[in-house]
Amino acid sequence: MSGGFVGSRLGIAELAILGLLFPAECDDLPSWSVEERAIFRRAADLVAQKGDDLLVPPGAGWDALAEAQWEAHVREPGWWPLTWMMTGPDGACCGQVHDLTLPLLWGTEWLLVELERRRFAYADPAIRAASNLIRQAKARLNVLREREGGVVNDVPDLRDACAALSDALQGRCPVLMAWPRLEPAPA
Template sequence: MSVGFASFRLGIAELAILGLVAPTQCDDLPEWSVEDMAVFRQAADLVLCNGENVPWPFRNGQDALTEARQVVENMESGWWPQVDVSGGLDDQGIIPVHDLTLPALWGAECLLARMAHRNLLASVPAVQAVELFIDRANDRLEALQACQREGRVADDVPSLEDACEDLSDALAEAGPVFMVWPYAKPEPA
C-alpha cells in the first residue's frame, strides 16, 4: 500500500468552516452559547457539503447559514450583513446570497491565533498573508455593511479571492498544511 499527499488550496469555504467551528469571541459581547455553537456547526456542515456558493433557501426558507447569520445578528445587529446582488435573466433583479466574509474572517483570526501559539514570527510570509487577508476581509465586511445600511446591492464590493489565493500560496510555502474536517453525516430523515 502506498501513501501520498494531495495538494491543498485554502479557499473561502475552508476559512469559513474554520470560523464557524471556532467563531471569534468579542470582549464586549456575551459568549456564544452551546445552542449558538450547534447552529454554527450545522452551518459549517452546510458549507462543507456545498462549498462557498451555498444556494439561498427557496422562497425565503431557512437553512443552517441563515440561522447562523440570525444568531450573529441577535448578538450584534449589522455584524453579518444580508447581502443582495444583481441577478436574474437581465441582471435587473435582486438576489440574496450567502456571503461568507464574516465566518472566513473568523477562520483567518483563528488561523492567526494558532500560528501565534506556534511562536511564528511576524516576518514569516504566511503570517503576513493571514494579516493581509484579515485586513481585506474587514474592509469587505465594512463595505457589505454599508451596502445593507444604504439598501444597495453589493455588486461592486471587492472580492477576497486574490487575498485568499495569496494566503494559500504563503501557507503552502511555509510547509505542509493539513486540514481535517469531521465527517459530515446526513441527519436521519
C-alpha cells in the first residue's frame, strides 16, 4: 500500500468520506464504538474506490456501505434511509442505491466546525457555502425520511451546493485529502 495526493474538487464522495471518518455524535445517543468506527472506515474506503454513484449489491449482497447504513439504522431507525433509483432508457428499471446524503451531512458539519475553529468569519464565503450545503442536505434527508427512503430521482441533488463549497474553499484555503492507495495483491 502506498499513499498519494490528489488535487480535486470536493464533491459528494469526498464529503461523505469525511463524514464516514468523523460520524456525527448526538447528545441523546451513545458515542460510536471502535467497532462501529471501523465499519465506517471500511465504508469510506469503498467510497474512495468507487465514487458517489454506488449500487447496493443485488440479492442478499452486503458491502461496507450497507454495513455502515445498518449500524446507523440500529442506532436510530430511519436515520439513513434506504433509496432506489429509476434506471434504463425509459426509467423502467429500479436499482437500490447507496444515498450518501447522511455521511455528506456529517462531513460538511465536521468541515464547518474546522472552519469555525480557524476563526473564519460567518461572512466568509466558505462558511456560508458550508452552511447552505448543510441546509440542503437536511432538507433532502427530511424528504427521504418522510418517504421512508424511496426513489431519489426527483429529490433535489446536492452537486451544485458541493461545487459552491468547493469553489469557496479553493478561494480561501487549500484542501488536501490523502488516502492510502491500495495496490493489487501479487499474482
